[in-house]
Amino acid sequence: MQAIQERWLPVWDRLAPFASGRPDDPRPKKYVLDMFPYPSGDLHMGHAEAYALGDVIARYWVQQGYNVMHPIGWDAFGLPAENAAIKRGAAPAAWTYENIEQQKSSMRRYACSFDWDRVMNTCDPEYYRWNQWFFLQMYKRGLAYRKDSAVNWCPTCQTVLANEQVVGGLCERCDSVVTKKKLTQWYLRITDYADRLLDDMQQLEGNWPDKVLLMQRNWIGKSTGAEVQFAVSGRAEPVTVYTTRPDTLFGATFFVVAADSDLAAELAAGTPAEADFAAYLDTVKQFSEMDRLDSSRDKSGVFLHRYATNPVNGEQLPIWASDYVLADYGTGAIMAVPAHDQRDLDFARAFDLPVRMVVEGGEDPLLTGVATADDGPHINSGELNGLDKADAIAAILEILAERGTGKAATNYRLRDWLISRQRYWGTPIPIIHCATCGEVPVPEDQLPVVLPPADSLDLTPKGTSPLGAADGWAVVPCPKCGQPARRDADTMDTFVDSSWYYLRYVNPRDDAQAFAPELANQWLPVDQYVGGVTHAILHLLYSRFFTKVLFDMGLVDFTEPFTRLLNQGMVVMDGSAMSKSRGNLVRLSDELLEHGVDAVRLTMVFAGPPEDDVDWADVSPSGSKRFLARAWRLSGDVTSPVGADFETGDLALRKATHRAVHDAQLAVETYRFNVAVARTMELVNVTRKAIDSGAGPADPAVREAAEAVAVMLSLVAPYTAEDMWQRLGHQPCVALAGWPVVDSALLVEESVTCIVQVAGKVKDRLEVAPNIGADQLEALALAQQSVIAALEGRGVRSVIVKAPKLVNIVPE
């Protein structure tokens, strides 16, 4: 096996079967993309699976005659490089490039069908200068801005995080409990694109996993309702609340403002509640994001000794401050309708506040403790009485509009994307802060703003960017006024890098632009994207956002970057994720050494549906190896010459071959790669029999079958397939041999087994012509001795005929 690997690698290097850059290539294009790896150490089992699957698709389309672009690169910025630098003293760049070289060489040995002319790394200044360029374009368009806000802070990573990087209150990288910190940070205005991110998902329906679309929908979290203004005692301006149930306005019995909002502090000031409020706010601030998410926690709050006036009935509603209302959603204030909102009801019951039902139906929530959310005729609601929910909402919106105290409104859960990071190994933000001129963008002709070398810096996390301490780098003249000014010391979230890398592949060494629009429009959108479901929200949402911005800039003519998405499962061991600490780590290098590249790839592909996890304890790489040897042996047994006329070959074997090719093709196109492998195994088995005890090794059909096996196998086991191809008398590369053309005449069976049932039970089998007529088949079935016996003299009520496969006779 090792010998075969050594033999073919140089040949493939020379022939470069997967180069996709020829401008005069007449083949139609396909873009197959694997999510690019982070270079932390060598490739592992997970990479092996992902790239084996992506390769099946890429190699299949090449066999089908497409000019397939299947590029690879490295998502090379990020914390692990920096942590390695701190721990071992290696410079982040050196550590990163070393790992990239190692992964690259492993991928080459793993025979990934990448176009090696297109390789690029996001940590190269030639790449990240375009991050900076995009940032400036967004800045110009008002899509990049700085604001002071309470942000997510990971105390371990010592940096801020985007909302998307906080999972269940924990940092998605290191699982530390995330805290809040008030900081001025850079944001990208992804919320401007919320509706388009939502609406354009229609294009992806059926081509992306439903699960991913659902997660994105949930994340964007669009809700429709109304904004209603409440006059507040002792305050000139009314306070606006957001509600999805304006129809329950008459059921509002109190009013709540987010404890950590500016409004709460303002309302509490100068009231008897001021001290209580201050104490409460202190306790609220103790809570981590984790605690806050615990919805089983008892409701807490402070009455602010103030009142809000219900605009529809003039009622005075007591204003409370509580942490169950979020400062940064809606307006940070709500009208509480305890009868029809569970959270409000919990609060009302905790503090003995009144509950008034305004929608008929169900029991009194005050007694049951369960708020009713059902539709029904409205009661206790003035003009809304008798109306159902939809009508009541329409009516109340009209009433509020008339009085100028409210209007329809939409809200999103999605927040703007916080991209500043207080770490070193990332893209510097191309802004200069000048005491006189304020924020000044770095002029585009001065890009890239290159990272200063790490060796002169202290990378230890201190909560502020290490770049700020690099005076020689940070202090520059202001581009506007020339006075000394300071560079922005933060670096960008590495998800910025991966939000557009799929565009860079079209001409990765272009130093005049991020990508050539005409090439991008020619190659993109990506026809097939392959990667893990861990990026269901983060990377995929950001990439979709970037694509839409680029569309608006007129740089691309499509609005969605990835037409089809396949989420491969994970490789696990004994039912759980592999990890060193769990002691169930399987090393890819060991497996490759023991079984060979082809067997490992085949095992990954054959293990089951690609979306499912592969449990390495359940699969058999040695079985894969055995099969490959069996297949390979076929190539040595064929004695007919190259170019033998298949048409003269054994018909039964020819049919089996064409059937197998046809079925495998169908299976590959529907992601059922394991089934495609099974069809190949089947063909190997019948070919073996044909050689040993059938048509014999000289029959041209045996050659046809063996060649088909080689081509089918080339998607999964490139070394074995190439070697077979040569032994069959061909020149390399089998990867370019072309998918066998299926002769549909050979798919037609000359006879079909027809099942004859009586009352649904199988009573007989008939060999019939595939084109037999229904009447003829029915007559034939009814004439069978077995049928007559089964009927036991009963009459026939009806006969269901599905020619040519089935007849079911229903007795009286």
Added chain:
RNA sequence: GUCCCCGUAGUCCAACUGGCAGAGACACCCGGCUUAAACCCGGCACAGUGUGGGUUCAAAUCCCACCGGGGACACCA
């Protein structure tokens, strides 16, 4: 708690719009090869589709309930 997906031989998995439950593989067992074992080759066998109802001439497939597993959402007003 709500919603979604999945339960098929000892194991991993197949089964086109409902139409013979088995394509493929692992393990086991039995043969062959071998002085013997391993490797290798050949072969047999193994479930009636989580449970209980329903629809249908016919259900792994459709519907309902429950059990088990996985996932998404879960103070977003």
